[in-house]
Amino acid sequence: MLSTAWALAVGFFLLVACQKEEEGPVSAAATAGFSALPLSVPAPADNPSTLAKVALGRVLFWDPVLSGGKDVSCASCHHPAAGYADGLDLAVGVNGQGTGAARRFRSPNSIPFGPRNTPSVLNTAFNGMMADGSSQPSAAPMFWDNRALSLESQALGPLANFSEMRGHQYSEALALDSLVARLRGIAEYQRLFSAAFGGSTPITAGNLAKALACFERTLVSTDTPFDRYLRGDKTALSDEQVRGLNAFVQSGCNKCHSGPMLSDYQLHVLGVVDNEKNQVSDSGPNGSYAFRTPSLRNLAFTAPYMHSGKLPDLQAVLRFYDPGPGPRPPLNPNVAPNQRDPLLNVRVTDPQAIIAFLGALSSSSFDQTIPARVPSGLRVGGN
Structure with a gap:
């Protein structure tokens, strides 16, 4: 009886342990408010697609x-x-x-x-x-x-x-x-x-x-590794990317970057430095220096980053939020420290794993068709 009970207890323990090991990353994604992109594209009632x-x-x-x-x-x-x-x-x-x-x-x-x-x-x-x-x-x-x-x-x-x-x-x-x-x-x-x-x-x-x-609305990319992962394919992310997902949540990045597009679509004052090519400071709507949270999807294709394009890569983006031991990219001198959104008070853990996770938000499966000609007879795409 004891050996049977012991075997059952051990079996139950192993089952629970395996479930926790498998469900940990999934639970983190769920509580962070992530979801896969839908496979059908919404359209307004007055402009259905044809x-x-x-x-x-x-x-x-x-x-x-x-x-x-x-x-x-x-x-x-x-x-x-x-x-x-x-x-x-x-x-x-x-x-x-x-x-x-x-x-x-x-x-x-x-x-x-x-x-x-x-x-x-x-x-x-x-x-x-x-x-x-x-x-x-x-x-x-x-x-x-x-x-x-x-x-x-x-x-x-x-x-x-x-x-x-x-x-x-x-x-x-x-x-x-x-x-x-x-x-x-x-x-x-x-x-x-x-x-x-x-x-x-x-x-x-x-x-x-x-x-x-x-x-x-046809230019969509809905089969990224992260989308497949959220739909149930637990092999879609590497171990490092799963670790990066958890670090992303633990660091607080999901406070603004959540939902299917990994954006809350709200305006936030970040204090990103102006681009020197602009003749005047870009102060945003109503002089607030507030700009929308960008989507993190397809980041592999869209560097440089931020509204001014002043952060050349994802390492610079993470250092902007939490410089750690390294130098921080310059801040906008027109934005006082107390103006910056308190949601930016994050501590980035495992930045390389986070960058690996962000790589799972891109896919090259989108339509890249270039027409052979256009009705005007002009050069396709222009100069």
Whole structure:
């Protein structure tokens, strides 16, 4: 009897121990509020996705006809080779040439850099999504300051922006009307807009935004190792990445970086140093120096980091929050220490393991198709 009872007790102990060993990382992820990206993409009720809209949005994304000088496209700063970002600290739009990190201004130049680091448009279809998977695509926050709500609203902003795509050709007030007139003069766009939207005058600024948004909602990466791990594949993360996940939570990084997109989509005062290429300090909305928590997804493709692009790699990002024994990247002298968000009071444990974990948030499975031609007949992608 004793030997049988002893064997049962030992067996129960081993079972519990194994369960704890397996469930520890899963429990940490669950309590941190993480969740895998959904496999279906939400869309606003007034802009459901169709193949015709996506096809139209794709060529519009790559067609420089949408820029004032007909030489800049959306893809100039959101290129698939750079994870639909550009690999630069600050964007080079009008009067630029090249793609990705190789993009440079032509000379002479009277156009300033874009004032902020270019966010990737990958997975922006999920912006604002909560941990339970609920979302409001018609009110999804966009840009570093959340100034636009929805991909439809975001899509039109760069077209009218002086340094991004408009240039000197027309005023901001006339930008969208000028572009609509251009598109209406191209027979192939007349056919494509009619196929996508119907109606007697399908080429409008609103439909232009809807087509671009529909295409951007196809640019998703939902099969990262972390997504597979959260869906139950416990082999998807290495031992170091699991250790990094736990260190990420223990360090407090999940206070702001949680949910499916690893962002709370709130504005926080971090005190990141300004980019010296800007002529004036970027003080953010209402002079607050508060900027949105960026998503951590696809970080492998989107360095440098932060709104000013001043942190070159993930090591620098972690040192910004907790310098440890090494030097801390410079802070913004315009932000007093007591202005910085108290959520930044973190102590980074096992930084190399955290960086390994962050590597599990990227996947190269996203659509990287470049069209062979665009309806305007201009060079695909622009200069």
